Amino acid sequence: MKYVIGVDLGTSAVKTVLVNPQGEVVHEHSEAYPLSRPEPGWSEQNPEDWVDKTLVSLRRLMEKSSADPQEVEGLSFSGQMHGLVLVDAEGKVLRPAILWNDTRTTAQCRKIENTLESKLLSIAKNRALEGFTLPKILWVQENEPDILSQASLFLLPKDYVRYRLSGEYAMDYSDAAGTLLLDVSGKTWSQDIAAAFDLPLSLCPPLVESFDQTGTLLPDIAEASGLLPSTKVFAGGADNACGAIGAGILQEGQTMCSIGTSGVVLSFESRKELEVDGKLHFFNHSEKDAYYVMGVTLAAGHSLTWFKETFAKEKSFDELLEGIGSIPAGSSGLLFTPYISGERTPHPDADIRGSFIGMDSGHTLSHFARAVLEGITFSLRESIDIVRESGKEIHEVVAIGGGARNETWLQMQADIFNATIIKLESEQGPAMGAAMLAAYGCGWFPSLTDCAKAFIRPAKTYAPNAERAELYSGLFSLYQEVYSQTRELNRKLVPYRN
Incomplete structure (x- = not known):
């Protein structure tokens, strides 16, 4: 038997699922982590909690399923969107992650709208909302300039976890689209938007497709998770994009x-x-x-x-x-x-x-x-x-x-x-979508649509x-x-x- 793993990094917990080629979830495991609200309207997490609990969840998934690590061909990710993780040149996290449900950035949203005007919708295709990533970067720029000056890259939550597991930086298009820094139609980082706020494009990680391979597991990570260093790691997608695939x-x-x-x-x-x-x-x-x-x-x-x-x-x-x-x-x-x-x-x-x-x-x-x-x-x-x-x-x-x-x-x-x-x-939602990206990336199916036909089956309908x-x-x-x-x-x- 061969398997893939879907890792869903949620707001309150990380969920891992072990899936076979018939789309059956052989085993699943969740590990919770805390949420911090140091000020009214603030919502933060420690990115190391994500990494630690992901490794625990993977290890327990493998232990409880008794699956042979050699049979796990790859894993991929779904992640909570928009959260800001800033890392320095050595990959060290510079401050707690600011999450999607943090609402401290109203002033920065108005600044984005007033600065870009119609360009915002024509390039980023979305309005400036407190949950998105660019307003969070501007908040750090204005309130913690020393932190931003040390930053080499910004990452989203799942991308930081994937970096820690594989040692490679990347961000997929579905998650990048929620930053307000992506030219959504052109599928490139927007020089116009970055320059408008004195942000170097070098702050943005390389862009990849959700099903692209982004390395394999680092040896120490493989040992801690119960997997092999040869396990393929795929980019994954935003939780809503993965939820859509899983549905x-x-x-x-x-x-x-x-x-x-x-x-x-x-x-x-x-x-x-x-x-x-x-x-x-x-x-x-x-x-x-x-x-x-x-x-x-x-x-x-x-x-x-x-x-x-x-x-x-x-x-x-x-x-x-x-x-x-x-x-x-x-x-x-x-x-x-x-x-x-x-x-x-x-x-x-x-x-x-x-x-x-x-x-x-x-x-x-x-x-x-x-x-x-x-x-x-x-x-x-x-x-x-x-x-x-x-x-x-x-x-x-x-x-x-x-x-x-x-x-x-x-x-x-x-x-x-x-x-x-x-x-x-x-119904496994984003975790299943992540597993499907891994299955497609591993070559199990010629397309995601073919994967969906094999994995997804309706159970009941409710008519109005x-x-x-x-x-x-x-x-x-x-x-x-x-x-x-x-x-x-x-x-x-x-x-x-x-």
Whole structure:
């Protein structure tokens, strides 16, 4: 038997999966690491924690699976996007990584927009948002100039881990597209953008395709992980690009909805000059010369986790959601907006905060739990509608992540999106996408599409209920009003937050 490994470097944990040529996950293992919030709105991690826990996860994966290391042909990566890792000429990390969900960079975003104006969308294809990498680099430039002066390269999270495992620097196009420094259509680092902020292009690592080999394992790394030095290492991709591969989103007309800490609606795009006016993200896909449009809800699964930990800490998620099926669609007039960490699509607003609207004494914990799920799904519906407005028809959506684990929530997505929801037989998300990149890189299949046909199998579909879809359409219109009605109130509350 031969195998490949997918490594998914998430925000809270690293997950490794061992996959055979039939696309079966033989074994998987996860290792958690801490998140630091030293100031309000800040979100940082120690890159060495990623490396240490990746090695632990790989070693335990090999031990528990009893796989022969000689049979593991290669591994590849999926990684949390946008996070800034600065390294010096010796590859030493200069400061904690600033993560995708860090919101300290509002001033830098306005600086980028005012400096570049229309060039930003024409080159980088995306608006300047706090989560992206360039604003983080500018924050370090302004607040920690000594650190930036020592920096030889900037890397994204998975790229630093891959460097530590293989000794080679690289960044793939799908992750580079989320930095605001890439010419997305031209697939090169933008001299115009870098020069506008006095940044040398030498700060940017070499660009590669997601399925390109970037070395083999270093001898000490191979020993620590239970693998061989001959194990091939492939570049990998951004978590959303890998999630799309793992869901089979590799052709025009295919769309997925991924609900994890954040929530993503992603649709395959072959046109490199699609005009979405910054309403959606437009990134390079891990499939060669392809793209995807994407909308993001910052606090999707995080909203549910927050709700459980705050109001039902003693319950498991299954126990919390057990009663939502008996609550009518619309939660008896209770609406939730999932803006607890600010919002991204369609409202790039770091100041907005969440709300429950319509509470009364008849609402129970189950009403609130259902309202949270409906609010998350309404937020994702906003992205679905923008994709539809770009000229795409969406009749089917592949569901992955936490939102694919509860049948009531899957049916809710079908009703709110007014589209058939497809649940996969084995849903491993970005980790599977990373494994597929390794399988393709190792030559197992002539294309990623052929790999997807072998690896990905639908398990169940959920068709929209016409009556509930109409009810939700009316509620969705009310949901959309909440942002404009509460935006100014939230701005006035900013000085009172601590």
